[in-house]
Amino acid sequence: MAKNNDEVIDRLREYLKIPSVHPDVDYSGCVDFLKEQANSLDLPVVVFEFAPQKPIVVITWEGSQPDLPAILLNSHMDVVPVYEEHWTYPPFEAVLTDDGWIYARGSQDMKSVGMIHLEAIRRLKNTGVVLKRTVHASFVPDEEIGSDEGMNLFSQSEEFKKLNIGFALDESYPSMDDVLVAYHGERTCRQIQVTCRGTPSHASLLLPEKTAGEKLYYMIDKLMKLRETEKKKVTSLEKMGSVTTINLTVIEGGVQVNVLPEELSASFDVRIAPDVDHDEFDKMIQSWCDEAGEGVSFKYYTKNPRIAPTKVDDSAVFFTAIKQSLDKMDVKLSCSICPGTTDARFVRKQGIPAINLTPINNTPMLLHAHDERIHVDRYREGIHVMENILEAVANA
Structure with a gap:
């Protein structure tokens, strides 16, 4: 009471x-x-x-x-x-x-x-x-x-x-069971916008060259397939921080339903897992842009630098002190990477x-x-x- x-x-x-x-x-x-x-x-x-x-x-x-x-x-x-x-x-x-x-x-x-x-x-x-x-x-x-x-x-x-x-x-956040949740690092936020340019024309035609829509489809398909691969790795919210998350959040472009647009864009919220090489990730996105066709590019809304996680091994004096104090109280602790920021x-x-x-x-x-x-x-x-x-x- x-x-x-x-x-x-x-x-x-x-x-x-x-x-x-x-x-x-x-x-x-x-x-x-x-x-x-x-x-x-x-x-x-x-x-x-x-x-x-x-x-x-x-x-x-x-x-x-x-x-x-x-x-x-x-x-x-x-x-x-x-x-x-x-x-x-x-x-x-x-x-x-x-x-x-x-x-x-x-x-x-x-x-x-x-x-x-x-x-x-x-x-x-x-x-x-x-x-x-x-x-x-x-x-x-x-x-x-x-x-x-x-x-x-x-x-x-x-x-x-x-x-x-x-x-x-x-x-961190309150635990729903008796195991406290600790985080020792975070993923890197890399929010991007993919822009695809094409030749504007009447929407009743099938142009020989790739349209902005076809190029955008290619890029969305690549990113969403990567998302699906990462999604299969997730077994719990606690493990979310260990994978790269990709979510399509905004699609823009077009002027009229019967006009092939000159430009279409899609924005993605990307959180890169700590063990992923950021430069290689950028190169992968750029290679997909090249494969999609001429006039495809991407830019960053947010390009945070990689920040190394805090060590939680035996050399980590302060984390060891936390763990020992919890052990004395018989309090359980789970440590992982934070899914957010x-x-x-x-x-x-x-x-x-x-x-x-x-x-x-x-x-x-x-x-x-x-x-x-x-x-x-x-x-x-x-x-x-x-x-x-x-x-x-x-x-x-």
């Missing part, structure tokens, strides 16, 4: 009630709330702004050996839009039901994780634990829209470098190891869904798990 006088739950609900929702997010409520949390912890807090109205909040707990590389606990303050008519309870009232569920946007993605970070710090600090490494808890904007003005700018700044980060933790990619791009881990299990996965919710018992257990993880990595 849910308790109405639980300060830990009250703090989470207060954060969840702040409507830091896209589009046109106002982060001022989050900043004020986080400053209050820092004050209650008697910890220093700074607010950076590398783009107008895009604040980054950093709360710092200095370790006994502050010269050692620090630990970063990162979370994002923004949440995705809601369709209130499909919610059982208003999404920004953080309603706590009698059976212990908190209904709120951000209860899984990822305000709950940000508060788990702070509550773990609170517990350790209040019990007199002294950590060797300094711990920074960062709260960043705009993760849900790509982080261009959030972690992207922050991770490249002098202010970030001065934090001396040696290891970072970020989000998170702010951790910007940290890894700086050469810093990062693990994505949401310490919440036995919970329906409702990221971005209607009636997003978290159970108070699972939340409390997540704090306990993070408390042990943080002590392990900060003393590694």
